[in-house]
Amino acid sequence: MSEVASARAAGQSPVIRVADLHKRHGELEVLRGITLEVQRGDVAVIIGPSGGGKSTFLRCLNGLERFDEGRVTIHGTTLLPQMERSLEARALREVRAHVGMVFQQFHLFPHMTVLENIVEAPIHVAHVPPEEARTRARTLLERVGLAAKAERRPGVLSGGEQQRVAIARALAMNPEVILFDEPTSSLDPRMTGEVLSVMSDLAQEGLTMLVVTHAMAFARKAAKHVHVFHEGRVVESGPPEQVLEDPRERVTREFLRLAWG
Numbered sequence: 001m002s003e004v005a006s007a008r009a010a011g012q013s014p015v016i017r018v019a020d021l022h023k024r025h026g027e028l029e030v031l032r033g034i035t036l037e038v039q040r041g042d043v044a045v046i047i048g049p050s051g052g053g054k055s056t057f058l059r060c061l062n063g064l065e066r067f068d069e070g071r072v073t074i075h076g077t078t079l080l081p082q083m084e085r086s087l088e089a090r091a092l093r094e095v096r097a098h099v100g101m102v103f104q105q106f107h108l109f110p111h112m113t114v115l116e117n118i119v120e121a122p123i124h125v126a127h128v129p130p131e132e133a134r135t136r137a138r139t140l141l142e143r144v145g146l147a148a149k150a151e152r153r154p155g156v157l158s159g160g161e162q163q164r165v166a167i168a169r170a171l172a173m174n175p176e177v178i179l180f181d182e183p184t185s186s187l188d189p190r191m192t193g194e195v196l197s198v199m200s201d202l203a204q205e206g207l208t209m210l211v212v213t214h215a216m217a218f219a220r221k222a223a224k225h226v227h228v229f230h231e232g233r234v235v236e237s238g239p240p241e242q243v244l245e246d247p248r249e250r251v252t253r254e255f256l257r258l259a260w261g
């Protein structure tokens with residue numbers, strides 16, 4: 001993308017900048033000071049053992065969860081722990097307008113068709129004229145290989161197809177960045193391949209992505225940076241060839257031994 005190239009050349013600030021993020025659930029400190037940046041056009045992958053705070057971290061980034069200390073800046077909008085209500089509401093609207101989210105369990109609206117799922121937010125949140133939203137939705141469905149399924153309901157689609165609809169739905173809002181939380185964990189190997197192939201294409205096209213995944217081959221190929229979360233901290237970060245092939249931390253080595261199987 002030339003737009004991405006020129007943004008890089010201009011040395012623009014990161015799309016996501018997180019500084020010293022802390023999150024507690026009662027006594028349990030789930031995030032213990034996360035500092036992390038994602039640059040425009042980069043793919044960052046988060047790995048690490050269960051319970052390490054990966055999902056909590058993603059939820060804090062788009063305001064699905066509040067946090068206790070630190071600062072999150074996304075596309076120039078800052079979220080802080082204690083914000084005045086109207087300021088917080090405005091910041092959350094801003095952030096959510098620029099951040100897409102794809103979950104393990106798809107979260108499509110079951111009573112709507114595939115096309116209706118995709119145009120819902122563009123029409124009702126972004127106020128895109130309905131005809132324009134539908135035209136764009138069809139283009140996105142083609143891009144994820146599902147042009148023929150526009151009028152179906154999600155329930156009759158395979159898991160892999162539903163996840164590709166969820167990706168198209170996220171793309172429909174023209175996000176600055178898409179956060180993926182284990183997008184292939186509930187899928188069989190063939191469906192996993194279909195979804196990862198769409199994600200690899202998006203990475204190649206320059207979409208900024210932050211992906212929690214156990215799909216190591218995808219991480220190795222698509223990621224610019226890999227971050228290892230363990231007990232609420234980033235214990236290791238670096239390019240995939242270092243973190244995945246020559247890990248420094250014992251936690252990373254143990255996680256990888258299990259993840260590669």
Ligand SMILES: Nc1ncnc2c1ncn2[C@@H]1O[C@H](COP(=O)(O)OP(=O)(O)OP(=O)(O)O)[C@@H](O)[C@H]1O
Nearest residue numbers: 025028030048049050051052053054055056057229
């Ligand atoms: N609403 C909550 N109330 C209390 N504890 C919570 C809550 N949500 C998450 N936790 C705890 O926070 C910790 C981190 O959870 P989180 O789901 O972020 O981990 P994760 O790294 O995504 O794990 P997994 O790989 O299993 O998805 C866990 O110990 C979890 O039990």
Ligand SMILES: [Mg+2]
Nearest residue numbers: 054055056181
């Ligand atoms: Mg999780």
